[in-house]
Amino acid sequence: MATTTLEPRTAGYRRAWVLDWLTTVDHKKIGILYIVNSFLFFFAAGILALVVRSELAVPGMQFLDQDTYNQAFTMHGTIMLFLFIIPVLSGFGNYIVPLQLGAPDMAFPRINALSFWLLPLGGLLIFSGYLFGGAAAEGWTSYAPLSNRAEGVGTDLWIIGLALVGTASILGAVNFITTIFKMRAPGMTLFRMPIFVWTILVTATLILLATPVLTAGLIALFIDRNYGGSFFDPSVGGNPILWQHIFWFFGHPEVYIVILPGMGVVSEVLPVFSRKPLFGYKAFVFATIAIGLLSFSVWAHHMFTTGGALFLPFFSFMTALIGIPTGVKMFNWLGTLYRGKLVFSSAMLFALGFISMFLIGGISGVMLASPPIDFHVQDTYFVVAHLHYVFFGGSVFAVFAATYYWFPKMFGRKLNEPLGKIHFWIHFIGFNLAFFPMHELGLLGMPRRIADYADRPDWVILNFMSTVGAFMIAVSVIPFLINVIATFINGEPAGDDPWEGNTLEWATTSPPPPYNFDRLPPIHSERPLFFLTHGHGHAAERPDDLEEGAEEDAEHRKGVV
Amino acid sequence: MTAGTMQAHPAGEEEARAAITHGQSGMPTVMVGMLLFIASEVMFFGGLFATYFNARATTVGEWGPPAGGHLDIALAGVLTAVLVASSFTMQFGVWAIRRGDAGKLKMWTGITLALGILFLAGQLYDYSELGFGIGDGVFGTVFYTLTGFHGAHVFGGTVGLTIVLARALRGQFSARNHVAVEAVSMYWHFVDVVWIGVFSTIYLLR
Ligand code: HEM
Numbered sequence: 225m226a227t228t229t230l231e232p233r234t235a236g237y238r239r240a241w242v243l244d245w246l247t248t249v250d251h252k253k254i255g256i257l258y259i260v261n262s263f264l265f266f267f268a269a270g271i272l273a274l275v276v277r278s279e280l281a282v283p284g285m286q287f288l289d290q291d292t293y294n295q296a297f298t299m300h301g302t303i304m305l306f307l308f309i310i311p312v313l314s315g316f317g318n319y320i321v322p323l324q325l326g327a328p329d330m331a332f333p334r335i336n337a338l339s340f341w342l343l344p345l346g347g348l349l350i351f352s353g354y355l356f357g358g359a360a361a362e363g364w365t366s367y368a369p370l371s372n373r374a375e376g377v378g379t380d381l382w383i384i385g386l387a388l389v390g391t392a393s394i395l396g397a398v399n400f401i402t403t404i405f406k407m408r409a410p411g412m413t414l415f416r417m418p419i420f421v422w423t424i425l426v427t428a429t430l431i432l433l434a435t436p437v438l439t440a441g442l443i444a445l446f447i448d449r450n451y452g453g454s455f456f457d458p459s460v461g462g463n464p465i466l467w468q469h470i471f472w473f474f475g476h477p478e479v480y481i482v483i484l485p486g487m488g489v490v491s492e493v494l495p496v497f498s499r500k501p502l503f504g505y506k507a508f509v510f511a512t513i514a515i516g517l518l519s520f521s522v523w524a525h526h527m528f529t530t531g532g533a534l535f536l537p538f539f540s541f542m543t544a545l546i547g548i549p550t551g552v553k554m555f556n557w558l559g560t561l562y563r564g565k566l567v568f569s570s571a572m573l574f575a576l577g578f579i580s581m582f583l584i585g586g587i588s589g590v591m592l593a594s595p596p597i598d599f600h601v602q603d604t605y606f607v608v609a610h611l612h613y614v615f616f617g618g619s620v621f622a623v624f625a626a627t628y629y630w631f632p633k634m635f636g637r638k639l640n641e642p643l644g645k646i647h648f649w650i651h652f653i654g655f656n657l658a659f660f661p662m663h664e665l666g667l668l669g670m671p672r673r674i675a676d677y678a679d680r681p682d683w684v685i686l687n688f689m690s691t692v693g694a695f696m697i698a699v700s701v702i703p704f705l706i707n708v709i710a711t712f713i714n715g716e717p718a719g720d721d722p723w724e725g726n727t728l729e730w731a732t733t734s735p736p737p738p739y740n741f742d743r744l745p746p747i748h749s750e751r752p753l754f755f756l757t758h759g760h761g762h763a764a765e766r767p768d769d770l771e772e773g774a775e776e777d778a779e780h781r782k783g784v785v
Numbered sequence: 786m787t788a789g790t791m792q793a794h795p796a797g798e799e800e801a802r803a804a805i806t807h808g809q810s811g812m813p814t815v816m817v818g819m820l821l822f823i824a825s826e827v828m829f830f831g832g833l834f835a836t837y838f839n840a841r842a843t844t845v846g847e848w849g850p851p852a853g854g855h856l857d858i859a860l861a862g863v864l865t866a867v868l869v870a871s872s873f874t875m876q877f878g879v880w881a882i883r884r885g886d887a888g889k890l891k892m893w894t895g896i897t898l899a900l901g902i903l904f905l906a907g908q909l910y911d912y913s914e915l916g917f918g919i920g921d922g923v924f925g926t927v928f929y930t931l932t933g934f935h936g937a938h939v940f941g942g943t944v945g946l947t948i949v950l951a952r953a954l955r956g957q958f959s960a961r962n963h964v965a966v967e968a969v970s971m972y973w974h975f976v977d978v979v980w981i982g983v984f985s986t987i988y989l990l991r
Pocket residue numbers: 270273274276277297298300301302304305309362363364365608611612615616620658672673674675694697698
């Protein structure tokens with residue numbers, strides 16, 4: 225056996241390696257494929273953002289014309305949302321959820337592979353508009369009557385690509401929910417599931433129920449554009465506002481699809497680096513469920529200015545209600561930090577960045593929920609500021625927190641901490657420089673989706689600041705990429721449990737073997753690993769109470785050992 | 786391939802094995818997946834129905850096919866009967882295999898498939914007779930979209946039935962092992978229920 229020469233084997237090995245990744249049905253490999261694919265699209269959409277910001281750096285048309293500008297922000301928004309942030313969070317879900325549940329894989333591994341491979345296909349179709357006379361240019365919301373009348377095949381490719389990406393997410397959602405209900409290890413009751421799993425469960429439910437409605441709308445739009453349909457054409461009995469209802473019936477749950485898993489990541493990272501359990505586990509779970517339910521009854525807050533019998537007070541009130549469970553979560557996080565032994569790792573910094581930036585986005589959101597304010601700032605840069613504080617300051621920060629936190633599990637090596645902190649600080653300062661001035665720009669009346677603007681001194685300086693910030697964000701990615709490459713070459717070995725984690729993914733090797741666990745620790749709480757490593761004596765004596773504080777923990781520890 | 790460096794709890798090994806064999810009771814995993822998928826399909830048709838009702842509500846004047854076109858309610862009624870009957874035949878097949886009667890399963894699945902194909906053929910014939918198209922006003926658009934996407938789902942169901950029939954002919958189902966039959970039948974009932982909704986909305990409610 226040992227007599228085989230090395231060379232032919234390496235060749236064979238290499239081919240097998242590529243094939244292995246192309247045909248894998250292992251949730252961990254699929255998770256990594258999701259994450260890598262999403263980051264590639266993130267960089268593409270980020271370059272488009274730099275194009276947009278460069279055009280807006282100073283008044284006047286620099287190097288784009290109106291139409292290419294429209295394409296640039298449309299592709300930027302579409303790709304960021306549908307091909308970066310949603311799939312990257314699904315990627316972490318794919319990798320982590322089965323591990324945290326103590327399961328060997330997802331419930332339907334082959335469907336899992338299919339839902340991944342639809343993504344690059346859909347994404348490339350959306351981008352391919354650039355090859356056929358111009359990409360879609362009606363904004364990520366693609367409002368009628370702009371979209372049903374727009375010339376060119378770019379919008380059709382956008383529709384087909386999004387329908388594929390949507391199908392991928394629906395299949396993924398079926399898979400997540402089934403996994404969570406059917407694949408939990410013995411002892412892993414629903415209320416012992418890690419918070420990240422809970423947020424994925426609610427997110428998957430939102431995807432399952434909201435995305436098909438967008439698919440229906442996309443089909444209607446396609447029929448209008450290509451088969452003489454008149455869903456959205458008022459001249460033959462259609463109704464352009466109908467598109468907005470369909471789009472936002474999906475679109476508002478969609479914003480929670482984007483933020484809830486990010487909240488889940490933060491709720492994993494904060495307790496570990498505060499050396500305390502999450503403050504108010506059950507309250508957090510119920511707040512997540514409440515947000516999920518409410519998110520289906522607020523869609524028309526995106527349509528306040530369309531007028532008509534839109535029940536403004538109802539939608540405004542429901543929107544304000546969402547502030548309550550969201551506020552509960554803020555207290556969960558602050559309570560977790562309070563008197564914790566804080567460890568400012570890179571993952572922790574990004575989690576803290578999430579909390580502070582999401583708070584700002586939440587405040588501007590509550591402002592927008594009030595129709596009298598919304599009437600003034602609708603379609604201005606105030607909205608652009610708001611959406612980036614929640615999407616970028618929220619979810620993208622959480623994605624980086626997750627990357628620093630789970631990278632050691634995925635690859636067995638820890639990312640370099642000093643480089644991680646450099647990444648964080650450039651990113652954080654650049655982010656605020658890029659987007660905080662947009663609040664002011666919006667209040668000063670600058671509309672969004674314009675390629676050129678009036679040469680007013682106040683607008684000029686704010687726009688210039690914003691462009692500098694955008695380039696700082698781009699620069700911050702350099703230490704991150706260096707970090708990833710350097711860690712692959714020569715990173716510090718992580719061991720199984722580098723952070724003294726609470727949850728089951730840290731109970732197996734880094735990276736885990738194909739079927740994840742040779743043996744599982746007993747599960748008597750939402751922190752099975754904590755109790756294993758810190759010891760509470762025999763399982764029978766382990767407190768079932770989920771809400772115990774740090775002092776209590778310490779007491780138990782002393783008492784039993 | 787040794788994972789888990791922590792000290793094994795005595796019960797750990799057993800528990801791990803139980804997890805790997807998906808050792809959980811309740812509804813089979815495939816059925817949970819199918820139910821969830823159907824939930825998403827309900828929302829999809831919900832979206833299409835919303836377009837229908839929106840168009841109907843915003844139309845001033847008479848609601849119905851454009852001048853020169855008509856609806857064939859008699860044919861649609863017959864097709865409804867065909868599809869509803871096929872739900873029963875499907876269920877007879879399921880009951881048969883639950884008793885372990887693979888022969889009856891083959892028969893009932895074959896009949897169900899034939900009824901499904903008959904429905905699709907009838908729908909295509911209906912389309913050719915109506916005298917209006919998808920581009921003829923908003924009624925034409927919503928009519929063909931709703932019935933067309935329902936038809937596409939019936940087609941999907943006949944593909945599922947064909948697979949079930951092929952597997953039944955190879956003797957792959959038994960009283961204990963026939964989850965594919967259960968799943969396809971659930972989908973088929975769903976498609977039937979959607980049709981009852983489409984038929985009542987378009988032909989009865991007007
Ligand atoms: C380098 C980072 C980024 C910069 C500099 C940037 C910049 C911009 C700017 C200036 C606009 C407004 C364009 C206009 O209205 O004319 C915009 C729109 C938008 N951005 Fe970003 N962005 C960045 C990252 C992100 C991320 C991470 C997301 C989401 C995860 C995102 C989502 C969106 C969306 C949804 C729109 C709306 C597009 C539309 O109006 O149709 N952006 N971005």
